[in-house]
Amino acid sequence: MNKGALAKEEIVSVAADVIRSKGYQSTSINDILVSSGIGKGKFFHHFKTKHDLGIAVVDRYIDTWKTRMIEEILQGDFPAKTRILHMLEETLGSFQNSNVKKGCPFGNLAIEMSEHDASFRERIASFFHEWAMALSETLKDANLIPEDRAYDYAEHIISSIEGAILIAKVKQTSKPIENTVSILKNTLLHQRSISHE
Amino acid sequence: MNKGALAKEEIVSVAADVIRSKGYQSTSINDILVSSGIGKGKFFHHFKTKHDLGIAVVDRYIDTWKTRMIEEILQGDFPAKTRILHMLEETLGSFQNSNVKKGCPFGNLAIEMSEHDASFRERIASFFHEWAMALSETLKDANLIPEDRAYDYAEHIISSIEGAILIAKVKQTSKPIENTVSILKNTLLHQRSISHE
Amino acid sequence: MNKGALAKEEIVSVAADVIRSKGYQSTSINDILVSSGIGKGKFFHHFKTKHDLGIAVVDRYIDTWKTRMIEEILQGDFPAKTRILHMLEETLGSFQNSNVKKGCPFGNLAIEMSEHDASFRERIASFFHEWAMALSETLKDANLIPEDRAYDYAEHIISSIEGAILIAKVKQTSKPIENTVSILKNTLLHQRSISHE
Amino acid sequence: MNKGALAKEEIVSVAADVIRSKGYQSTSINDILVSSGIGKGKFFHHFKTKHDLGIAVVDRYIDTWKTRMIEEILQGDFPAKTRILHMLEETLGSFQNSNVKKGCPFGNLAIEMSEHDASFRERIASFFHEWAMALSETLKDANLIPEDRAYDYAEHIISSIEGAILIAKVKQTSKPIENTVSILKNTLLHQRSISHE
DNA sequence: GATGAATGAGGATTCATTCAT
């Protein structure tokens, strides 16, 4: 059936992989043509520019992670504490093996593209915001953090994770991620609450 | 007198700025020629390749930060707790205003180059290791962390900072850095020690 | 119709001329663009590298000469002695006028490229071998040379011709070629056989 | 003592080697600086241009071979036939081992430079002429060739040798040279005289 | 005389994009 549409999704899927590994700017359209076995004509039929493809790839990353991290895990049916643990474990599981070297699709593009292109930056910023909002709600549900500090604390957890993935990438070992996840779990769950200052 | 050496240092200095803003791969040699007002011949007289320049820039970043963060602050003469506070405040101060958008020179290159080039990756990994070692010693001096957890905790602090700088870059506000610094201070200093698990 | 293929052949044809005159390394891609009136994009669409073009040019030389010298002349329908005479006359005819200065396409590249690039060298060596094989058969057919000396003698005839073309090139006169052809004819045909030693 | 002059000779000597292997145009001045351990200033003090060096190298080749081949061997004190044999054996000896791949300094430059530069071409043409003249005299002394054919025959011998060195270079074996030398010896010495046509 | 820094034209190649079919 909808062969054109399928083909387009396929290109985005292949491109998402390549761009995660090589970065957006270092990925040439030719790289994608070779990886997906299509011709130039077809490519430019589906995407007016390379930039269009880039945005499609980012949107795809966001769709995937929003569904997995936010909708399925953070807004799922388990008790709030459990949901937070799930999120941390899901993170840990996503960055093992070859994925350690590839790093986080959002973190990678955040750093590579923020200064170059507003449409990348805004999408990624907005994704991080949505994530922090969802985590913030869960933290409140779990009664772990006072309401007025929940968003800040959620953002800190997320940025800690991004930082750990960054260090893991440059060290080529998932140890820093395990380390951060373990410290976050510890801090969050073995204390009555985090309230000072 | 030492005109040649000066000239080379100047190029590295200009390039360090440009590369921090645009990234290594997106910075063309021409960008550097224009920014520094020199000719191609002069450039390639001092640097055999663009890669050579990149390495010189990384080495310069490392020199600067090692001196400031490690030697002057973490290994300085103040009490251990004070030194840690200084490090956090120095971090905060370094990423205000236009520097928020530029991000961390190490984090930027870690993400951009780790998969492309081992000589960048290794230098940066080794810098993060040295930083974590120095911070680890200070944490032990301050009696804040049990000895066997000190390195892991130090690495977590550093990766939290890197993650905060990343989020700040994509959000174009230093708020996430202030946030993380404040949480780190809080966790570190207002509790007897961090020992559970 | 087959416009693409034609275009590629045209480039090879123009390049064959330019390279024969200027040598492979001294011929810039720009030289070829100017001579053939095409743009850089078109060139690199057809040839991945300059080296690719070089190989295409060598293969074209080989095709042409194999057809003319080996298939049409040495393996033709005339008596063996006549075929050898034809070969010598064809050689003579090919290096008159402006062609004296250009020299032999194979000899030129043999000397220029043998030390630089195995793929050029091997192709040319194999062409000379095939030529010597075909001439060797013809010498045997003509009963001019004892079987066990035929290949060596064929190779000597061919190398004499190459040497004569070389001297003709540096002297800018076809006299050395005429001279060598006449001596070869004489030695081959006016003696019962060449058998001594 | 004459340190400047010595240095210059050294540069020419090093350059002669490099140019014989890589060709004149493919040899960069930097190649020569590296091989001889001198600086740019010194080089351009001795040679106004790269071309100047090239000419010095050719003149050096010519000096060496004229002394060896013409003065010592062809115009030496042995009987004429012996002198010719010596010349052939000297040739054979000069192109063994690594020298097979390097080819003949004159043949190499003849082919590479004849179309590009008259001053190279003329020097080499004149060297080949002097060699042919000397060989011609020796052939006459030996009563092997009628007077009016002696120069032509000498030139044919020389061009045969050059051609054999060329084929040897592309085949990377000295066999073609041995082969040609043996055939030349045979033709020259085992027949009363070469007179027909 | 000697040094090596500086020059800038020219080299091969890549790239996103357009266009004729």
Add this chain to the structure above:
DNA sequence: CATGAATGAATCCTCATTCAT
């Protein structure tokens, strides 16, 4: 819709030569 040929600006780099010291 789809193809792949064509475009030409831009990229990294090399080179012979000049120049200030």
